[in-house]
Amino acid sequence: MQASWRPETEIVVSVMVYRSTVRCSLAMDGVGRTSGSRARPRTREEELEERCRRLEAEVAYLKKLRALAEGDGL
Numbered sequence: 855m856q857a858s859w860r861p862e863t864e865i866v867v868s869v870m871v872y873r874s875t876v877r878c879s880l881a882m883d884g885v886g887r888t889s890g891s892r893a894r895p896r897t898r899e900e901e902l903e904e905r906c907r908r909l910e911a912e913v914a915y916l917k918k919l920r921a922l923a924e925g926d927g928l
Contacts, residue, residue, distance in 0.1 A: 896904075
């Protein structure tokens with residue numbers, strides 16, 4: 855004997871799967887992320903070190919850009 859297909863059963867199962875998926879995704883929301891308010895405040899020295907690294911990277915980028923521009927005759 856074959857089981858008859860019933861659309862309401864498929865809908866119920868679909869809703870159950872959807873709800874469990876939503877619960878899982880909501881439960882995992884924020885996993886691995888740190889909140890900015892929880893981070894300890896940086897010291898002046900840390901801010902200056904970060905600024906120094908950023909400026910050194912910018913200088914290196916500009917040197918490479920200049921070398922490319924001079925090499926291509928732009």
